[in-house]
Amino acid sequence: MSHTLIEHTTTHTASIGGEAVTFCAVCDEYPLPSSDGQCTGSVFSISYLVKDGTPERPVLFIFNGGPGSSSLWMHLGLFGPQTLAYRDEFDLPVAPPFLLEENGDCMLDLCDIVLIDPPGTGFGCSGASSGAYASYQKDAELFCDYIHHWLDKHGRWQAPKYLVGESYGSLRAARILDIIGGCTENQLNAIGFDGAIILGNAIGCADEEGILRNGIERSLLQLPSFAAVSAYHGVSSYADPMQAFREAQGFCAGTYLHALYQGERLSVADCTAVAEKLHALTGLSAPLLQAHRLKLSAELYIRYALESRGQCPGLYDGRYAADAPLDLGEMDSVGDDAAMSRYTPAFTGAFNGPARQFLDIRSTRSYCPINFKLNADWDMSYHGKTPAQSLAAAMRRSPQLRLFFGSGVFDLITTAGETAYAVDHIPMDLSRVVVKEYLSGHMPYLGKEARRALTQDLREFIQPASAHR
Incomplete structure (x- = not known):
């Protein structure tokens, strides 16, 4: 494979917290060499670095998930100095114009930001050897190599370091933390990290054969998010989504858990009472719930939650709703989801338009979001x-390592309940773990109020490490 690497730097100034912050945007490609020295794929990154900043400033290494996703979503949704412009998260354009605006919540005054696109995503190129990294293990090893390269290139070994992973990126972050503090196949790494920030966590969903095997009935872990979505849409007995979420958590920890444990031995009276409570929380009919033995699933909830309106809520963000599908043929996992179909055009359009101009990326190469x-x-x-x-291994090795988990209560893909359960059952020091929920979906920063709350929590999480450096 032969192509021109995208490597250049531009300088900008932004107003953050009422102060002018001058920074460099460094677009860089990390080629994957073959045995003959030719580039056979690449990692692409955009680093936002405060001009004349000290080498001891904290650094965030940020990636989305998929697997196969670029860092577009966290770039233009949360961390970039310019983010997607919208009045509210339900008014995102699906056709031009797509605009950016200065991100008043940007964290560049506190830390430097590195957004990473693995091979085959974003501007990261696929090639003969890039497929060798299409696995849980090899992908994590490649990220370790890239972080090592970035620290060398920018002289930042003394900086507090944080991983930020979303969705599948949570699995990637867990594996990176494990091997970057120890060994890859070829070398000792021993690179210490101060923390990891996990958004839209999937670790609980992906651990059925490990620590969380034989875990709790998933109905219990999903109900709080179902309750929040139903309250949002006004189809339950609750008006406040967060109140419904908390009420469902308490119900799951007691009565609902006991009922599911009893199974077919549950009395008719108790079954009726639990079904009525589930109806109050979700709006699903008591007979439907009894027919399914009081057990819930995302498929059941999506189908029936808004059935009276002829709609289905979005899996990625239940606040969005779309007309229930008729005979439309094969469904598109993104284009036919009520949430993803509404916000993906704005993100991709804004990057390929104003973001490329802002970064002065003149390459004719296509940017691959997923x-x-x-x-x-x-x-x-x-x-x-x-x-x-x-x-658990990474937390055991490093007593300074801290974790932050941020979930959207309207996320029906990786629910906040599954995150809370996973955190409580992984053997680690919980005094070093922060768990937060936000009134948003799978991308817990979608919505300006949610983004502001999340950013404030992240500032508080990162500042302890930066204060003593």
């Missing part, structure tokens, strides 16, 4: 350690 072939070909073999086990 590579579904890469996703389909991905090898999820865990090689002896599940993500939960890797996270």
